[in-house]
Amino acid sequence: MTFTLTHAEEYSFGNGVQVADSPLIVGGYASSIMDLNKNNRMVSVDDVALLAYGEYDHMDFLAELETVDLYKKEFSNRRDENSSGAIHVERLYGDYFFGHNERLRIGKFNSDIGFWNQIPINVLRDTTSSPRLVSDFFPKLTTGIQYESRQSIGAVRRISVTLQNNRDLDIGFNNFDTYRHYAATCDIIDQEALWRFSGGYFQYEPWREAYYLSGAMKTEQKRWTFLLESILRRDSGEGRVAYDVYAQGVWHMRPAHDLIFRSEIEKTPLTYAHDGSAIVGYTYRPLNNIALKSEYEAHQNTLLNRWLFSFSVLF
Structure with a gap:
């Protein structure tokens, strides 16, 4: 099947542009961040990415190429300024749908956890x-195969199984240098909330192994959205269990204006260092694809306290 890329349809801001008469849509996103803490002030163009996606018949696909830390300037004692032109594969996958309720995904994609x-x-x-x-x-990200079924079985509305038996597609562009990752997830819906439970195993660096169990809940009201996520992790050879739990409420004060509250408690894997934090933030969205955010993050270790400001846009 061949497409002739001779022209593009009219561009719609935030929705990308369809190329010729093909199913291919091209867009992107960018964000800049100001990070202010006690010891350092930093401004960065955090990420700039190209998105290409589309669907045809029983298939769809997505490719996301991202440049991280395109530009960073620190206003500390060293006053460092640097940039990176490295391009990474954030996501690259294809889906095949078996009817309306089953899907097979192959490639690199966000792990279906929480x-x-x-x-x-x-x-x-x-x-x-x-x-x-989500980082610890x-x-x-998983490079492998994922099967998903949305056929209802009692209160269960969705299940997925993920299998990775190889290294990442873009080695090093993940929070773990992963060699194996096996996981399963199910969604349960009641009258008030959506519940998500997951469990998995992964091998990393390259001989360390870890197991995890997570539970999450999301509920949406007219003026509020509430999110709760928790996780337990045990590494092979370790006698202790690491954990994290956070709760977040978003108050939709007015159209385009959100006030966010989040609290988190963590015992970090391997080091078992304990930290608690709280965040108060404000997000303004003049358009659905533009966000201006500000937040203050307070930690038990006050050296980690900081202000964050960002501007981000989806093209």
Whole structure:
């Protein structure tokens, strides 16, 4: 099947542009961040990415190429300024749908754990910062195969199984240098909330092994969205269990204006260092694809306290 890329349809801001008469849509996103803490002040163009996606018949696909830390300037004693032109593969996968309720995904994709990890793009998230749960406890990205079924079985509305038996597609561009990752997830819906339970095993660095169990809940009201996620992790050879739990409420004060509250408690894997934090943030969205965010993050260790400001846009 061949497409002739001779022209593009009219561009719609935030929705990308369809190329010729093909199913291919091209877009992107960018964000800039100001990070202010007691010892350092930093401004960066955090990430700039190209997105290409589309669907045809029973298949769809997505490719996401990202440049991280395109530009960074620190206003500390050293006053460092640097940039990086390295391009990484954030996501690259194809889906095949068996009817309306079953899907097979092959490639590199967000690990199907919890809710926050499914929203990797700054402009779509509630806050600039992410809970440490998504960076410290399991691979954020998986290179492998995922099967998903949305056939209802009692209160269960969705199940997925993920298998990775190889290294990452873009080695080093993940929070863990992953060699294996096996996971399963199920969604349960009641009248008030969506519940998500997951469990998995992964091998990393290359001989360390870890197991995890997570539970998450999300509920949405007219003026509020509430999110709760928790996780336990045990590494092979370790006698102790690491954990993290966070709760977040988003108050939709007015259209385009959100006030966010988040609290998190963590015992870090391997080091078992304990930290508690609280965040108060404000997000303004003049358009659905533009976000201006500000937040204050307070920690038990006051040296980690900081202000974060960001501007992000989806093209």
